Amino acid sequence: MEVRVENGGSYEVGKSGWVNLCQFQDGTIISEDLADSLEFPVIDFSFLAKGGEDEVQKLQKLHLVCKDWGFFQVINHGVKEEILEKIKAAVAAFFELPFQEKRNMQWQKMKQKDMVKTLWSLSTKSMIGFKEALEEYSREMQKLAEELQANFSVLMGLKRDGLKRLQGGGLKQGIRMNYYPICSRPDLVLECSPHSDGTSFTLLLQDDDVTGLQIKHNEAWVPVKPIPNSLVVNIGDATEIQSNGMYKSIEHRAIINEKKPRISIATFMFPDDEQEIGPVETMIDDQNHPKLYRNIKYVDYVREKFSRKMEGKAHLQSYTTSNS
Ligand SMILES: O=C(O)CCC(=O)C(=O)O
Numbered sequence: 001m002e003v004r005v006e007n008g009g010s011y012e013v014g015k016s017g018w019v020n021l022c023q024f025q026d027g028t029i030i031s032e033d034l035a036d037s038l039e040f041p042v043i044d045f046s047f048l049a050k051g052g053e054d055e056v057q058k059l060q061k062l063h064l065v066c067k068d069w070g071f072f073q074v075i076n077h078g079v080k081e082e083i084l085e086k087i088k089a090a091v092a093a094f095f096e097l098p099f100q101e102k103r104n105m106q107w108q109k110m111k112q113k114d115m116v117k118t119l120w121s122l123s124t125k126s127m128i129g130f131k132e133a134l135e136e137y138s139r140e141m142q143k144l145a146e147e148l149q150a151n152f153s154v155l156m157g158l159k160r161d162g163l164k165r166l167q168g169g170g171l172k173q174g175i176r177m178n179y180y181p182i183c184s185r186p187d188l189v190l191e192c193s194p195h196s197d198g199t200s201f202t203l204l205l206q207d208d209d210v211t212g213l214q215i216k217h218n219e220a221w222v223p224v225k226p227i228p229n230s231l232v233v234n235i236g237d238a239t240e241i242q243s244n245g246m247y248k249s250i251e252h253r254a255i256i257n258e259k260k261p262r263i264s265i266a267t268f269m270f271p272d273d274e275q276e277i278g279p280v281e282t283m284i285d286d287q288n289h290p291k292l293y294r295n296i297k298y299v300d301y302v303r304e305k306f307s308r309k310m311e312g313k314a315h316l317q318s319y320t321t322s323n324s
């Protein structure tokens, strides 16, 4: 696992960009009640295919959900509740450290290697168990992500290890810890601007009792009401590109709450920097689904994405073949 730490409210273990912050809200927001009736997709991980003859059939729901929503909550994922609780507690303890102590770390000025050291030394000084909780959680996320990737491979007409092979090896991982403080006028503040993730996919663990995440679905913002012990999964830009636009990397944002702070832990899964990504052959059909995206080295994609300010999905659009 790589470790990188970025801005004030979000400490990042891994890589990708630096999110920034606070702007006025816009767009229709669907109320939580209405969102309930929309039935935000839930995938029961224990029903997902684990190889075998009927695997494509078993994956139909995942296919439809990723095509129409690009987001789902996953239940029965096999990660023990105590591991989820441990990482949540460790991250909460980290954010509770005195401001000065966090500030003294000068996260943004550090090189990646130093960040690892600081985070780990921090764990021995002030936060016993932080490193263990993070490493244990990270291992579980890797297993889950690899299983998901195998299922996406099958959905894209490949063998279970197809995407892994195409990517020249396992998925890379980064973890970002987000803290959203309370605010007396949450209607005026957006804590995490609308963006799509530049990942293959992202696994998000969030507090059970505060709704903050909203996703863009049919031009409206739909809140994602947490299901205890579930994880939220979203398709990232790399998967949208590889699936030739079949599976959608959806814009999302997080708002803050008047009464309760909120913590979320995002695990980003992504290809190796040097890997070229592009629509996989099996997803291209010159007549019905012509190649929609250009091939690009992943590191170049990410570099360009983060050289722009966060602006929804504009960056992904610039890689469509019609823009070449
Ligand atoms: O905190 C959340 O709910 C969303 C965080 C997020 O989208 C991210 O870290 O990329």
Ligand SMILES: [Fe+2]
Pocket (backbone or CB within 6 Å): 195, 196, 197, 202, 252
């Ligand atoms: Fe995100």
